[in-house]
Amino acid sequence: MQFVEPxxxxxxxxxxxxxxxxxxLAGGATLVAMMNADLVEPGGLVSLRRVxxxxxxxxxxxxxxxxxxxxRHAAVARFDGFRGAQRIVRxxxxxxxxxxxxxxxxIGGSICHADPSADYPTAITAAAATIDIAxxxxxxxxxxxxxxxxxFETALEPGELVTAVRLPADxxxxxxxxxxxxxxxxxxxxxxxxxxxxxxxxxxEAVRVAVGGAAERPxxxxxxxxxxxxxxxxxxxxxxxxxxxxxxxxxxxxxxxxAAYRLALVPRLVARAVTAAARDAEQQEGQNS
Amino acid sequence: MSETGRMAIELQVNGSRQPxxxxxxxxxxxxxxxxxxxxxxxxxxxxxxxxxCTVLIDGEPMRACLSLALACTGRAIETVEGxxxxxxLSPVQQALVxxxxxxxxxxxxxxxxxxxxxxxxxxxxxxxxxxxxxSGHLCRCSGYVKIIExxxxxxxxxxxx
Numbered sequence: 001m002q003f004v005e006p007x008x009x010x011x012x013x014x015x016x017x018x019x020x021x022x023x024x025l026a027g028g029a030t031l032v033a034m035m036n037a038d039l040v041e042p043g044g045l046v047s048l049r050r051v052x053x054x055x056x057x058x059x060x061x062x063x064x065x066x067x068x069x070x071x072r073h074a075a076v077a078r079f080d081g082f083r084g085a086q087r088i089v090r091x092x093x094x095x096x097x098x099x100x101x102x103x104x105x106x107i108g109g110s111i112c113h114a115d116p117s118a119d120y121p122t123a124i125t126a127a128a129a130t131i132d133i134a135x136x137x138x139x140x141x142x143x144x145x146x147x148x149x150x151x152f153e154t155a156l157e158p159g160e161l162v163t164a165v166r167l168p169a170d171x172x173x174x175x176x177x178x179x180x181x182x183x184x185x186x187x188x189x190x191x192x193x194x195x196x197x198x199x200x201x202x203x204x205e206a207v208r209v210a211v212g213g214a215a216e217r218p219x220x221x222x223x224x225x226x227x228x229x230x231x232x233x234x235x236x237x238x239x240x241x242x243x244x245x246x247x248x249x250x251x252x253x254x255x256x257x258x259a260a261y262r263l264a265l266v267p268r269l270v271a272r273a274v275t276a277a278a279r280d281a282e283q284q285e286g287q288n289s
Numbered sequence: 290m291s292e293t294g295r296m297a298i299e300l301q302v303n304g305s306r307q308p309x310x311x312x313x314x315x316x317x318x319x320x321x322x323x324x325x326x327x328x329x330x331x332x333x334x335x336x337x338x339x340x341x342c343t344v345l346i347d348g349e350p351m352r353a354c355l356s357l358a359l360a361c362t363g364r365a366i367e368t369v370e371g372x373x374x375x376x377x378l379s380p381v382q383q384a385l386v387x388x389x390x391x392x393x394x395x396x397x398x399x400x401x402x403x404x405x406x407x408x409x410x411x412x413x414x415x416x417x418x419x420x421x422x423x424s425g426h427l428c429r430c431s432g433y434v435k436i437i438e439x440x441x442x443x444x445x446x447x448x449x450x
Binding site (some may be wrong): 001002003005023027028029032033035036037041044045047049074097098099100101103104185186 | 293297313314316335336337340343346349350351352354355356357359360395403421422424425426
């Protein structure tokens with residue numbers, strides 16, 4: 001097995017092209033665990049730790065937050081540059097695993113693994129993130145909604161890597177809440193809900209809600225979200241959104257819960273998450289007025 | 290590269306440079322235990338779940354079982370063997386002894402590392418901070434109460450004014 005440590009994205013792409021059986025090594029929190037369990041045996045490893053471009057965590061002039069693929073969960077969880085809706089990603093980062101795992105794991109590694117019960121895929125979907133991708137045919141961008149394809153499957157082509165996750169600044173005063181249901185602290189979510197809510201003069205201005213752990217990829221329902229816009233949030237409106245999202249879920253039975261239990265959780269957690277996000281939005285407004 | 294696929298690397302462990310051989314798929318845990326004889330760091334689940342293999346890498350707690358040895362070159366590694374000075378235990382280790390916080394002892398090195406990292410960052414944590422710091426460390430004897438007491442005993446909060 002070859003082990004290389006390139007220093008630029010171009011060199012990473014070249015290394016991946018040189019050996020199609022090789023895999024990127026980010027924080028190792030998942031890949032090394034899978035190697036230890038003999039679930040995967042890469043032909044080679046391309047370590048990303050010496051690529052400075054991938055480790056950045058910055059805010060651009062237009063307010064877009066750019067999280068480098070190698071940003072550790074702990075760094076994202078304490079980054080104070082996020083505004084409004086972007087803070088949903090910080091809230092989710094703080095709930096991933098335990099301290100030692102948050103010191104190792106990276107956002108690029110997490111979203112490329114694409115475990116629908118993981119925290120980041122759900123959160124960046126609610127943040128309406130865009131994924132920066134580099135590969136043999138150049139760079140491209142994909143919306144989070146198009147990036148997650150199926151259970152543990154992304155739209156990445158062979159030889160491509162994620163370089164960054166971009167969070168738009170479109171809802172700078174939005175409230176956020178990440179509602180994660182687990183039986184054991186630090187576990188993957190049984191079901192999780194990431195909610196972003198913008199409220200102006202008591203009326204709902206925008207809502208984005210993503211459900212994780214209940215389908216092959218994060219679930220949103222933009223039509224049901226739009227139905228809440230322009231009116232005050234109401235229990236009936238939240239119930240309708242929860243029911244619509246539940247209808248789009250496709251959960252499995254596993255060690256954490258039965259599919260039926262997961263389905264039952266969805267509307268309850270959606271109502272909780274959106275209500276808490278609305279409360280957070282009021283606090284945001286209070287701080288900015 | 291040798292015939293076994295192992296490469297010669299140098300790790301910085303407990304303040305000293307340690308040459309070692311490691312294959313690309315081998316973890317820091319394997320190299321610490323099997324090449325460097327540092328068996329204080331325990332192999333529990335080998336999946337990053339149990340916390341027994343936790344070491345400090347550049348001052349932060351990380352799982353040695355999830356860290357490939359080749360990706361640890363140039364980084365400062367601290368194991369439980371480096372906490373005391375060879376004659377005396379560190380304050381955290383002494384507190385674990387004094388509070389009877391070791392039962393079977395298997396989780397103790399990881400707990401000691403986690404508490405050491407916490408107290409370096411926050412010399413006066415409260416019980417909730419200690420619980421958060423040792424979350425992700427499984428004590429199969431379920432002796433968490435005394436481990437938390439030890440963390441608090443080792444903190445500045447507990448020093449006489």
